[in-house]
Amino acid sequence: MTDARTSAIYRQALEVIAEVEPRVAEATRQELADQRGSLKLIASENYASPAVLLTMGTWLSDKYAEGTVGHRFYAGCQNIDTVEALAAEHARELFGAPYAYAQPHSGIDANLVAFWSILAHRIEGPTLARLGAKNVNDLTEADWETLRGELGNQRLLGMSLDAGGHLTHGFRPNISGKMFHQQQYGTDPTTGLLDYDVVAAKAREFRPLVLIAGYSAYPRRVDFARMREIADEVGATLMVDMAHFAGLVAGKVFTGDEDPVPFAHVTTTTTHKSLRGPRGGLVLAQEEYAPSVDRGCPMVLGGPLGHVMAAKAVALAEARRPEFRVYAQQVADNAKSLADGFLSRGATLVTGGTDNHLVLLDVSSFGLTGRQAESALLDAGVVTNRNAVPADPHGAWYTSGIRLGTPALTTRGFGHDEFDRVAELMIEVLRSTSPGTTSTGAPSKATYRLADGVADRVRAAAAEMLDNHPLYPGLDLA
Numbered sequence: 121m122t123d124a125r126t127s128a129i130y131r132q133a134l135e136v137i138a139e140v141e142p143r144v145a146e147a148t149r150q151e152l153a154d155q156r157g158s159l160k161l162i163a164s165e166n167y168a169s170p171a172v173l174l175t176m177g178t179w180l181s182d183k184y185a186e187g188t189v190g191h192r193f194y195a196g197c198q199n200i201d202t203v204e205a206l207a208a209e210h211a212r213e214l215f216g217a218p219y220a221y222a223q224p225h226s227g228i229d230a231n232l233v234a235f236w237s238i239l240a241h242r243i244e245g246p247t248l249a250r251l252g253a254k255n256v257n258d259l260t261e262a263d264w265e266t267l268r269g270e271l272g273n274q275r276l277l278g279m280s281l282d283a284g285g286h287l288t289h290g291f292r293p294n295i296s297g298k299m300f301h302q303q304q305y306g307t308d309p310t311t312g313l314l315d316y317d318v319v320a321a322k323a324r325e326f327r328p329l330v331l332i333a334g335y336s337a338y339p340r341r342v343d344f345a346r347m348r349e350i351a352d353e354v355g356a357t358l359m360v361d362m363a364h365f366a367g368l369v370a371g372k373v374f375t376g377d378e379d380p381v382p383f384a385h386v387t388t389t390t391t392h393k394s395l396r397g398p399r400g401g402l403v404l405a406q407e408e409y410a411p412s413v414d415r416g417c418p419m420v421l422g423g424p425l426g427h428v429m430a431a432k433a434v435a436l437a438e439a440r441r442p443e444f445r446v447y448a449q450q451v452a453d454n455a456k457s458l459a460d461g462f463l464s465r466g467a468t469l470v471t472g473g474t475d476n477h478l479v480l481l482d483v484s485s486f487g488l489t490g491r492q493a494e495s496a497l498l499d500a501g502v503v504t505n506r507n508a509v510p511a512d513p514h515g516a517w518y519t520s521g522i523r524l525g526t527p528a529l530t531t532r533g534f535g536h537d538e539f540d541r542v543a544e545l546m547i548e549v550l551r552s553t554s555p556g557t558t559s560t561g562a563p564s565k566a567t568y569r570l571a572d573g574v575a576d577r578v579r580a581a582a583a584e585m586l587d588n589h590p591l592y593p594g595l596d597l598a
């Protein structure tokens with residue numbers, strides 16, 4: 121993965137940076153040390169390869185290239201055309217998608233492109249035809265009034281945040297909850313699992329324009345064939361946000377009905393989570409949506425990031441290699457090992473386990489909020505994020521859960537034994553943590569007390585595993 125050339129490149133790069141702003145060079149060095157020395161269990165993070173990271177540090181960043189491949193609003197975009205076309209080609213091949221758009225800067229951007237493309241495809245076209253206009257430039261102010269009225273009355277049905285959906289799936293404070301008339305589906309209160317009959321009943325009653333499937337914190341697989349059936353029955357467009365599990369789709373862990381790409385009209389993803397690429401987004405679509413998705417920039421996106429699209433091409437080329445399938449399977453196997461490690465020690469998991477890359481630990485049985493647990497774990501070098509559980513009594517800020525994922529530590533080479541040990545160490549921290557009080561002595565949802573010595577003991581035990589599985593082995597900045 122890493123070799124002497126990479127060490128020389130990064131040493132010299134940091135020297136060049138330090139000549140201008142040494143504090144940035146120092147923070148960059150420190151970030152590597154921090155990531156090397158901690159158990160990174162954030163389900164949405166990973167470690168990109170040196171090839172991916174190096175691709176981002178070039179002059180491809182210096183070019184404006186609004187528009188699409190071969191159809192730009194700026195001159196001299198031939199090299200950006202090359203890298204964007206390569207990213208799209210790798211994405212189409214990897215996911216078996218008819219069409220791919222590599223410009224979104226993030227997952228939220230990808231979802232905005234998807235929303236607007238669905239609205240444009242489903243509403244703008246028919247409205248234009250009805251108004252006898254060829255394109256939007258032919259519309260009068262009165263026509264725009266009509267169009268805005270129609271755009272403003274569309275319905276979106278997505279998974280609720282506390283059941284594991286994402287903010288952009290119709291959460292009221294998010295723009296998706298404001299631009300759409302939204303309703304949300306949850307999970308079964310007893311099992312924590314999706315109940316497709318309930319989703320179908322809601323869809324029949326609500327008749328959404330957009331049905332969103334996909335999640336950020338649901339530890340189970342989804343039957344996308346069934347979701348498409350539901351969408352078809354009510355005439356909805358099926359949009360799947362696979363940001364979290366794109367690596368498992370790419371690595372063929374999710375196939376058949378669990379592979380969203382053939383079933384969704386539009387699929388969005390990030391490229392930096394289980395897919396292990398640069399920070400960014402991607403939209404895949406059926407051919408009929410391609411023209412409207414292509415208008416993502418400048419409709420809702422700023423100028424595309426040439427250096428990042430190049431890095432997406434490199435990462436997607438990596439994901440097409442056979443070893444990526446081995447990695448993806450190991451991510452899922454490791455999540456099971458982690459879940460079993462918790463269950464065998466008496467902890468409570470939302471849905472009772474996992475069959476993807478993430479585990480949602482309910483920390484209320486330890487008498488803690490997610491916020492207290494997250495902080496105590498961080499003291500011990502275990503990096504996680506707090507997350508709401510279904511019907512969370514502590515809401516989305518303090519929460520009752522801790523979300524854990526295996527993509528990053530699997531990249532470092534952790535396997536079954538290490539993940540079992542991670543569960544053991546985390547349980548030790550949580551059992552040794554007690555809730556604190558506010559300055560007035562009232563119970564606090566944020567403060568906590570971790571028993572003396574535990575953080576050091578856990579850090580030392582983790583260091584042994586981390587040393588056995590170095591991050592960027594051979595990369596020496598000294």
Ligand code: DSN
Nearest residue numbers: 163164227286336364
């Ligand atoms: N921030 C991503 C995550 O952690 O799941 C989603 O936006």
